[in-house]
Amino acid sequence: MANGQGIPNYNMLLMRHEREQKLVATDFYFKISDYPLEETLKENLKAYRQSLRDLPQNIANGTIPAPEVDENGLLIWDHWPIPPTGYEHLA
Numbered sequence: 001m002a003n004g005q006g007i008p009n010y011n012m013l014l015m016r017h018e019r020e021q022k023l024v025a026t027d028f029y030f031k032i033s034d035y036p037l038e039e040t041l042k043e044n045l046k047a048y049r050q051s052l053r054d055l056p057q058n059i060a061n062g063t064i065p066a067p068e069v070d071e072n073g074l075l076i077w078d079h080w081p082i083p084p085t086g087y088e089h090l091a
Helices: 009-031 039-060
Strands: none
Touching: 009 039
16 A cells, blocks of 8 residues: 555554654653743754654655665664754654
8 A cells, every 4th residue: 555655654654653752752841831941942842843743744745765664564764853952862
């Protein structure tokens, strides 16, 4: 099966699942209104989250390659946005 861009749905499903996990990992910083977060870092986290949300469109328009899976059906793809400095654990 493939979507309109010829990308296998399973590969995109795996990418979207991992992307969702990365978004959830940053939710904490925005759901607690009084969480002490420097404005610059907050803006960098917002940009990181937007980059994650933009992945499907960037794949569809060819800006980045489509996700691939290995022979075991595991995602092998290294085109994730880079989290802000100090938040590399979100990668």
